[in-house]
Amino acid sequence: MKYLAEYLPRIGVVLVVIAGEVGEVELRKAGEQRLTVTVNETTEVIELPCKVDPLARPSIRHSEGAFEIRLKALKGAESRRADFTTLAAEDGWGRKELAHAELRCAACDGLLITGEACKRISAMPSEFWTELMDYWHCHKPADESAGAQQYLTKYNALLPADGELLVGDTFVTLGEGLLSEKLRTNDTVVICEACSAPLGVVTRERLLRLHKWNLVQVRSNGVRKRYRQASAVVAGLLSVLNSHAARVVHLRAESGSQLALWVFNVGLDVATPDGLIRCGLKILYTHDVESTMHAPSGRQHIEPMTMPDACFDDFVKHLETTNATLPPRCGKMGNWHISYIGML
Ligand SMILES: [Zn+2]
Ligand SMILES: [Zn+2]
Known part of the structure; x- marks a missing residue:
């Protein structure tokens, strides 16, 4: 059905x-x-x-x-709906789980950090929530002006203490003292010393931020957990919305595959035969990038975005799997396919 x-x-x-x-x-x-x-x-x-x-x-x-x-x-x-602040705690990559886990490079399985080596592990407020507060009139605190601004300022100033690991929705930031010879930096990119795979970015404060989708979490009982790679694209889309107010994105994989995306709505609670999505995105997408780029004038700015192949493929797979479960009239609008994806 x-x-x-x-x-x-x-x-x-x-x-x-x-x-x-x-x-x-x-x-x-x-x-x-x-x-x-x-x-x-x-x-x-x-x-x-x-x-x-x-x-x-x-x-x-x-x-x-x-x-x-x-x-x-x-x-x-x-x-009682999910809000962005509670999502991170539910995805198995929160403060509690990481305290007793190892973080390894997803490409070569080399050990990068252990929870035990951290003096402290703290959760950041949801990065998605911050970004969305700025752009969408959704889940905003009642006092919009002062409170929200203060929150943003505080958020951007959040820095890990010495030996502290700060856990965000999609990344972990390493305090000084957690830097090890397992990690190398190349200008603004953090690289695995063993295999040279990219792991994350160097922040403006010169801190190392590792993206969860480049890591494998290994629990003390041996259970291994990967982070959903599609989340890299979702995080990218939200930051494009936030910083450029662009809703149409030209998404490219490093391999050259491409897709035109239109972020139609954010913060939706929907259910499809593929599962429940809370605070999700409604996304219109088409493989016919050419005609989208050359659509009649009046079309808003189209933001280019390039993602690693694995993240691109995982994201597209999620969109297509969910789209296939929708009634035809809910899954298509003109040349666009319609789908939904959760933030995490
Ligand atoms: Zn590696
Ligand atoms: Zn909402």
């Missing part, structure tokens, strides 16, 4: 669009956040992106090859 369930906070509705020809549709609520749907004798349990009122009667209609089901979101659902 192809479907898209989206939480629409402004109107307090969870809209579920299910592909299917006109026919029987039967709904059974299976708890506050689950729905059993039977369409023309096919049954599926849909995990909803937020809790719905079990007493409110849903509205159902059929149009353009799909059923549209409107459910009333539970009051207060907004405040």
Whole structure:
């Protein structure tokens, strides 16, 4: 069953669009956040992106090859939604996990840092949250002017102490004293001494910042954990939004593969057969980069962005996998394919 369930906070509705020809549709609520749907004798349990009122009667209609089901979101659902600050703690790359883990180079598996060697490991406030506060009117603190500004200033001034590891959403920053002969710098790039693979960047304060997607985390019980490589692209898109206010990006892999992307929305809670996405991005994409670049004038600035092949491929795979699970009318808009991706 192809479907898209989206939480629409402004109107307090969870809209579920299910592909299917006109026919029987039967709904059974299976708890506050689950729905059993039977369409023309096919049954599926849909995990909803937020809790719905079990007493409110849903509205159902059929149009353009799909059923549209409107459910009333539970009051207060907004405040219980995921916000960017809690995402990092849930992805298995937080302060607690890293305290007892080794960080190794993803390319050669060479040991770079151990949690034990750090005097302290601290979590940074979400880098995504900071970036988004600046650009989107979403999840902003109530006092917009002073508070938000202060937060940004503080955030940018966050520096690790001697021997401290600062853990962000997509990177770790090393305090002095954690520098080892395993890491080499080449101008602004941090490189693995053993295999010369790029690991991260040198910040303006001359600190080493390692991107999680270039690392492997090895826990004390031997479990190995890689960071989602697509997150590199998501982080790049958010910073492009933030610094250039550009929504259309010409994404290129180092190998030459390319894609035109349009960041349509940010901070969405949706569910597809591919899973639940919280605070995700709605992305329009097309492989037909040429006609996007030469679209009629009036098109806004298109920002170029180049990513390592592995990150590009992983990102595209995520977009395509999710797109394939959407009802046709939710997955295409003109020449653009539509998809959703989580921040982490
Ligand atoms: Zn290496
Ligand atoms: Zn939001």
